[in-house]
Every structure is written in structure tokens, then in C-alpha cells.
Amino acid sequence: MRVVVLGGGYAGLVTTRTLEGTLPSAVDLTLVDETGDHLIQHELHRAIRRPEFVDRISLPLTDLLDRATVREATVASVDREDRSVRLADGDAVDYDVVVVALGAGTDYRDVPGVAEHALPLKRLPHASRIRREFRGVLDAGGGRAVVAGAGLSGVQTAGELAQFARDEGVAGHVEVVLLEAEDRVVPGFPEEFRAAVREELDRLDVAVRTGTRVTAAGADAVEMAGESVDSADAGTLPHGLLVWTGGVRGPDALDGRRREVDGTLALDERTFVVGDAARVRDGSGAVVPPSAQAAVRASETAANNVAEAVEALRAGREPAFETWTFETPGWLVSVGDGAVAQLGPRTFTGPTANLIKSAVGVTYLADHGSLADALAVLREEVEAERDLLDAVRERVGEE
Known part of the structure; x- marks a missing residue:
């Protein structure tokens, strides 16, 4: 069998x-x-x-x-x-x-031009190409990167690009725009979590446009419709990079x-x-x-x-299957070097959220990957948190 x-x-x-x-x-x-x-x-x-x-x-x-x-x-x-x-x-x-x-896979929602001109983020080669094209924007001395879709993946991508520009010292010359068709970022998540995510995006100067959907995409601009579109920009947004995180199929x-x-x-x-x-x-x-x-x-x-x-x-009998019910202890998202974590009714940002997110990643790696990878990630993300490192060692039995 x-x-x-x-x-x-x-x-x-x-x-x-x-x-x-x-x-x-x-x-x-x-x-x-x-x-x-x-x-x-x-x-x-x-x-x-x-x-x-x-x-x-x-x-x-x-x-x-x-x-x-x-x-x-x-x-x-x-x-x-x-x-x-x-x-x-x-x-x-x-x-x-x-x-x-x-x-x-990535759902391009049959929007004209998106499949041809937008980059998804599903595989390692996608991340490499996004980095390469954004590096071109940075090296040009300025420009705009557009991320379409403000779910968890879109928020993390926009935050990473904005932090990248800051790390290179050109944040004032590069604009990162996050578009979302719904009227809020990370729609479907608790209100306090959404508000904290928006604050983190604002901290990185990500230009967030909610209530805005992409209607077409070209090699250097997107066409938009929605409540944030007015006669001043005529619904056209030029870009040097377009990343699409607007749906799954x-x-x-x-x-x-x-x-x-x-x-x-x-x-x-x-x-x-x-x-x-x-x-x-x-x-x-x-x-x-x-x-x-x-x-x-x-x-x-x-x-x-x-x-x-x-x-x-x-x-030779009929199976008796069990039924699963999803219960979540909370949600986590990175925004550049920051993070937002919701555990139960409480929402955390700053070092505490980073510590929680790193701990979750380490636990996954220790359980399903390798101890060496788990500890390497932890040292890089929260090197000063020796107490957490000791807790991970104790969890997986390292001497």
C-alpha cells in the first residue's frame, strides 16, 4: 500500500x-x-x-x-x-x-498586464528578482515601488522595501506605495492588530492607499480606480517596480x-x-x-x-475521520525591522513583538527543521536575548 x-x-x-x-x-x-x-x-x-x-x-x-x-x-x-x-x-x-x-499560486485576478509586468513573491527566485529590480530603483537615485495587496504578505514586502531604502540612506528619494482594494490594511484581522500594522507602515513612511484597486498594469505604471484616485493623478501611478500580492489561487x-x-x-x-x-x-x-x-x-x-x-x-471497513477546528493563539507580521504580534486580546509592537516572532520561527525550525538553523536565526534576530536562547536549548535538549 x-x-x-x-x-x-x-x-x-x-x-x-x-x-x-x-x-x-x-x-x-x-x-x-x-x-x-x-x-x-x-x-x-x-x-x-x-x-x-x-x-x-x-x-x-x-x-x-x-x-x-x-x-x-x-x-x-x-x-x-x-x-x-x-x-x-x-x-x-x-x-x-x-x-x-x-x-x-498567485491570483492576478485577470487584471490586464499584471501577469506580464508584476512580480509575485512565492519562491526564492521571486525574492531575488524583487531585490535586483529594487536595487535598480535605488541606484537610479530615486523612484517608486508599488506593492498591490495589503494582506500579510503585502505588508511584509512593503515594509522590507521601505527598510531597504532606509538602510541604503535614500529613503527620502524612494517612495514605497502599498495599494489595497479593501478599506483597510490586513482586512479580515482584528481591529487592534490592523491599527498597529498601519502604525508600523506609517513609521516607515510607506504610502498606504486603501480603497484602491489596480485596473491595469504596464511596464512602468499602473492604472487605478477607487476612493483614493482623483483628478490630480488621473488614476495613473508610475513605478520602477511592481509587486503583486493581491490574491491566491x-x-x-x-x-x-x-x-x-x-x-x-x-x-x-x-x-x-x-x-x-x-x-x-x-x-x-x-x-x-x-x-x-x-x-x-x-x-x-x-x-x-x-x-x-x-x-x-x-x-475493509468505512473510515471514521476526525474533524479539525482552527483555533489561533494570535497573529504575527514583520514590518521592516519592526513587527506586530497579537496574542489573545493583547497586541505588541517593538522589541517585544520582534522577540515573539523570532521565538515562533525558532520553535518551528527546532521542531521541523534543524537545531543549527533554529539557533542561527535566533542569534541573528535577537542576539541580545540570551534568556530566550537558553530556553530554546532546553526545549530541544542541547547540552
């Missing part, structure tokens, strides 16, 4: 690691991933300003897994009827149970659609979808936001239900 996990991001890695400890040894476990590396996606924006961070946030999957076979390949499609995964190179991988954790292997699943994460008794590839309505009936936090938290239920599916198939 074979279980196949598609995608080595947060959901795919955590699901596979859990299955390594729960599936019977006779069950073959295979992880298929396009790059063969696990990317710490929520830290990707840091590579825009600090390319040395790349080695800290990209980890070989073979170093993170014990018994699972890692196959480096691009998934073209999933045939649920034949129970076969078609690969871009023409090969196929048959399965008895499959977990689709291929993440999400399903993976190409699922025809660009995020599959809708309930809290069992099951499309059928042999197919599970987890992470950003899924649009999850959890056990409470709420739609779960696409985020790294949600992907990690859903993965335990996905793994448990895969193990139950395997056991049911072997026993």
Missing part, C-alpha cells in the same frame, strides 16, 4: 513527518516536491533585503525526513479515478491514499482552483487536501484563512485521517 504526499511546504512536510511515526512500516510513504527543499515561506520576504537569509530558510527535505522517499518532480495533475499522480516529465505515481499539499495541478473541504480535509475517502491548496470550512463552519499557521495546525488532523483511511482500507 502506498501513501503519497504532494508538496513539501508547511502542510506537506508536517503531514509527512507525522505519518512517518503513525503509518505501519509496510506502507510506502512518498513525498513529491518540485524543488526537493522545504521553504520557510513566512520568512521569504527577508531574502529581499538580506540575500544571505536564503540558506537559513531553504532546507533539503531529505534532511528533515526519516523514512519517507522524496521524489523531486513537478505535479501536473491528480487523477482520482485512476488513483494516479501525473508528473510533468511524463511519469506517473500510483497511490492508495493521497494528500494534496501543493500550496497556492489553487495550484495548476488542480486547475487553479482551491478545493473546498470540510474539517476532515477529505475530498473523498482516499484524497485529502491541506494547506493553501484547500479552502477549508472547519468544524465550526468558519472559513479558515490561507496562512502558514493554519497549514501547520491542520496537518495533524490530515495525517490522522490518512492513517485512519489506510487502516480502514486494510480492514
